[in-house]
Amino acid sequence: MKHRSCPCPWSLLLLHKLTPLCLRQLTITADKHITVHWILFMHVLAAHPAPPLALLGGLDHRDDNTKELFVGPTMDDVLSQIEEAFRLAEELRAELGAAQNNPVYLAERCHGIAQAYLAASRMLGYPHGSDDLSPPALPPQHPFGGGSGSTSHGNLPQLELLRPFLSGAPSSSPFQQHLGRLLEASSSPFNTPATDTFGAGTSGGPVRRQASSSRSSPPVVQPRQQHRTRRYAVVVPMRESGERMTMMVPVQRTGNTDLPPDDGYTWRKYGQKDILGSRYPRSYYRCTHKNYYGCEAKKKVQRLDDDPFMYEVTYCGNHTCLTSTTPLLTLPAPTTTAASTAAAVSMLTNSPTGSAAILASQDLVMAPSEHPTPALSTAIQLGISWMPSALAGTGEGSSAQVNVPGASGRDTEYPVMDLADAMFNSGSSGGSSMDAIFPAHHHDQRD
């Protein structure tokens, strides 16, 4: 079990510095979805594991000797680079409507944004960033991939990052619809779906590959109950439930590559099936919160025959567990629990993992409501309300707050010190709160 004993406030410091910029540039659409540049920022920059001390000297504008010892870029340089990325992203957002039918242009713009973030990341000496977001060479005729010699999937990782934010949203914003069209274009025309798997590259019959099983098969199989009373009262077969979405997700390049891709939600595996003509079995998952919230979200995961480093993930049904309650409104602010604070902060990233954290906090503080109401806006509001508090270093302990356009109703104050205490002193369970904030990148190299 890994445990980060002393989570470094590096990312928080970065957010301190960036907050005014974020508040100005961060765009929240009408239905409270954070747009592309913030997501990219979180994925590329916030994953930085540790603060380069010299850069932090630049961050604080201290007139000490640390800067003199450092000949590389300062934090201000990094921030300028980030600001440039924000500017490009904002331009892209403004142009989405007009440029939606020009995938080449859009891809290039996304590429440019990613490059700007990567430049900042490189200034921080974070070499892995280039690996994660290395933009594709964009052949004019195939802007979304299919280049010779490369894998046919995931050639536009900048867009792939956005996929989880489009899942399960029946009422998409125009911006989401733009992104959806982009992603659709990125996967369907050029990426080979797993439909033509019969005999394609397989050597004879199907070869089963045991998925992430650490136990050895028992030599003697116990006889199972032959006749069971099956109850299929309210079963909705996956093929009949609407809201289906299929996507290609690359395997984790680090650690156990047999693990299914982590989309941030918590799933429980309920079945595995050998599929005719496929080398790899198909795994069936349902939402962990099915019993508690009646969440009917399901997914099936299968490796591609022709690209074992790619999973085909089909989502069915929406996560009703995300819209079940308004738990955050009941949080005893400002004496927020660690879990709930982490939930609110993580929701700032609008990541599904943050959603999972929200659910964890729900389990802690309240029972499910009979009248589900959208909690997303609340979570976003809490997140944004937190940001200026964290920024408010001008007066320690101050609790400035910001009314987020589109977020109606109450304002909640979260003093930064409480937040920091909760974040950095909470570590009683397996994962730190920082994991909830920046969940996408782990630096544990398990060999």
Added chain:
DNA sequence: ATAATTTGACCTTC
């Protein structure tokens, strides 16, 4: 003790 996974049996659809 509880939660999650495995896996053969069972059910539904085609």
Added chain:
DNA sequence: GAAGGTCAAATTAT
């Protein structure tokens, strides 16, 4: 009847 999807007991992990 075959194949895909799901159930649930057994098993394993936490």
